[in-house]
Amino acid sequence: MLIPHPLLGLRDAQEFTYLGDAALMNRPDPDAPGAEAAFCDYVFLRDNPAGVHRELWYHEQGDRSWLVVTRNTLTHEILGAELASDVKAGAAQ
C-alpha cells in the first residue's frame, strides 16, 4: 500500500504508523459546560464506517509529519492525504 505524502510523494505504508479517526484532532474544550460528557465521547466513542474514512497516520520512518489520510475501509483505496498541520490551520480560519 502506498500513501501519497503531500511533500514527499508516494511512500510505502510500512513507513507509517496508524493512530485512528481524524476526529481525534478536535479535542473538546475542557472548560465548556458539559465537558465531561464531551470528553467521554471523545475518548471512548468512535465511528466505524464501512467506506470512506478520514484517519491520522504518522510518518515515523520519514519526515515525522502527521497526515490526514482519506481511505476507503472496504477496498483499502487511498483517496488522498493532507498534512494534519494544514488541516488544523485550515479549520482554525
Add this chain to the structure above:
Amino acid sequence: MTDLFPVTALGDSAPRNARFGALTLSENAGLALASLALRKGQAAPAPFGLALPEVARAVTSGPHGAFWTGRGQWMIEAEGLAETDFAAALQGQAPGCAVTEQTDGWVAFEIASDTGAPLEALLARLVNIDPRTLGPGCCVRTGLEHMSVFVLRRSETRLAVIGMRSLAGSLWHALSQAARRLED
C-alpha cells in the same frame, strides 16, 4: 586515572573500510551533526553560508552541508569536526533557532562507486524508494531493514547512509551483505 581509548561506532580503533567489487564502503567517523529547527514564524537563517534546502534536498558548501529532515527542520553536517562542539558553533550561526547536538546519536557510512549504476542497484536492494528519484543532491529518510536511516545522494557516484549509532553493526552488516551480493 583509567586509560580510556576512543572507539568508533563499530567498536574499532579506526574507521572501517571495505571494498566489494565497484563499491567501497567506509565509516565516516569525523562527520559532525547538529539538527536545526525553526521556531514558529521564524525566517530561515543561512548558517556557514548554506542556503537551507527545500523538501528532500541536500546542499553543501565547503566542509559544511545541510539536508532537509522535516518541515522547518534540517540536519547540518560538517566534515572532520566530530571531535568539536559543533552544536555550539551552529548555534552561533543561527541565533534563536532550536539547535541540538546529534553527532553521538548517528553513524555515517559513505559508499563510493566508479559509476552511478552500482549505487542504484544497491539502493534497489536496500530501501523501498525508486533509486531513479534519488539523484545527486537528494536525500530521503526511510526504513532500511526496519532501521530508520537518512540516505543522501552526495553525487552521481557517492552515497551516504546515516543511521542510529547504537545499530551501527546491524547497518554495516546490511550494507556490506547487499554490496557483497552485487559482486556475484
